[in-house]
Amino acid sequence: MSSGLVVKNNLSALSTLNILNKNTSALNSSLSKVSSGLKIQSAADDASGYQISERMKVQIRSLDQANQNTENGSSLLSTAAGAVDSTVEILKTLKEKVLSAANGTNTDSDLEAIQDELDQSIDQINDNANVTFNDKYLINGSLTAKGAATNSTYVNSSLATATTGSTALTALSDRNTNSLGIVSGDKITVSYVSNGKTVTSKITVTGSTTLSTVLGKISAGSASYTTSTIGTDAGGNTISTADGSDVITLTATGSGVTNSIGGFSIGVTDSSGNEKKSVDTYLDAFSEKITAQDSVTATDSLSLQVGTKSNQTIKVSLDDMGAQALGLQGLDTSTGKVQNLNVTTTENANVAANVLDSALQRALSEQTKIGAAQSRLDYTAENLTTSSENVTDAQSTIADADMAKEMTEYSKNSVLQQAAQAMLAQANQSGSGVLSLLQ
DSSP states (O other): OOOSOOSSOOHHHHHHHHHHHHHHHHHHHHHHHHHHOBSOOSTTTOHHHHHHHHHHHHHHHHHHHHHHHHHHHHHHHHHHHHHHHHHHHHHHHHHHHHHHHTSTTOOHHHHHHHHHHHHHHHHHHHHHHTOEETTEEOSSSTTOOSBOOBOOEEEEOSBOTTOOTTOBGGGOBBTTOOBOOOOTTOEEEEEEEETTEEEEEEEEOOTTOBHHHHHTTOTTEEEEEEESEEEEOTTSOEEEOTTOOOEEEEEESSOSGGGOOOEEEEEEEOTTSOBOHHHHHHHTOOEEEEOOBOOBOSOOSEEEEOSSSTTOEEEEOOOOOSTTTTTSEEEETTTTEEEEOOOSSHHHHHHHHHHHHHHHHHHHHHHHHHHHHHHHHHHHHHHHHHHHHHHHHHHHHHHBOOHHHHHHHHHHHHHHHHHHHHHHHHHHHGGGGHHHHHO
């Protein structure tokens, strides 16, 4: 660099000005980082770091939205659970009322009063089934999983595995091959409920009376014998006994809710009219294993988006908890009117007890299913919260400014800027010495 005295180009001042501009730019950068708290504010600061940071921001927002979806889904299930809980409590009360109606101490007016209470309770069960969340019906069957129509199926695993339809009633034995003690002259009462209507038949036992004679009185169903296969559920899965042993199975002849068997009762009395309770314990031990369901051709089950990518969903199906689906109500095909479970006679009340047992089992199963889904959503929410926290931590490491470090840089750049300004003033004065040569 030339060291002569010049006035046209003040190179010292130009050099100092360049340094001042650099210090000013560095000071502005430090000031921006300190004021925003961000180390990377644009791709110009760190191209690869900016891309990673922005991708992580998208992931964080997606995780937070998935968490919100999970919370909304949990709220929906809580609403459904509340309605089912109410239905369960109603069914518990109805079981008490039905047992009261089955007691021979009641007058006709007492039974009518119990029937009135039962009718009101059934209406409330239907109201519960129409509960909504964000205008979406929950337990009226509109959110049932896709599947084929199913048949009501009842199983008796108390009778001997060798029992067949042709087995004489007098030869029936329990699982341990002990005789049930049915003899000729005993009376058998078979009652069942279909579409809210109670049908009762009576049989006098003879030596030739077989089990198929009894179950055949349940005209809404057909029995199968000595098989471990119970039936097929809505998903097309074969339902079998847990231990693979053979059981007696009674299946509704028609599929769907309108052809369902709400429940049935088989009672045995001796020739004097005394109830043979030890026999009833085994012969009347049918329990529902497959619930009647109408065909669902579309995928109507609830889909909860609980992940950040497609198909990361939880499917929740909610069964119909209406009175008809529970076997408490139906349509009288002869009159076209809705009819409720009838308890105005002790015989009807007796079979109604089994109907309510089946209805309670369906409602309790729905409670369990909803509770399991809620529990899973709770775990999902915890996982999403943890994931969001961890990704936020990683994004912060990349993009957030270390304030202590940036304040140090800011102080340094501020001092350097002030020093450069002072030196620029000195450099601008260097040309004034030439004036003394020109005098």
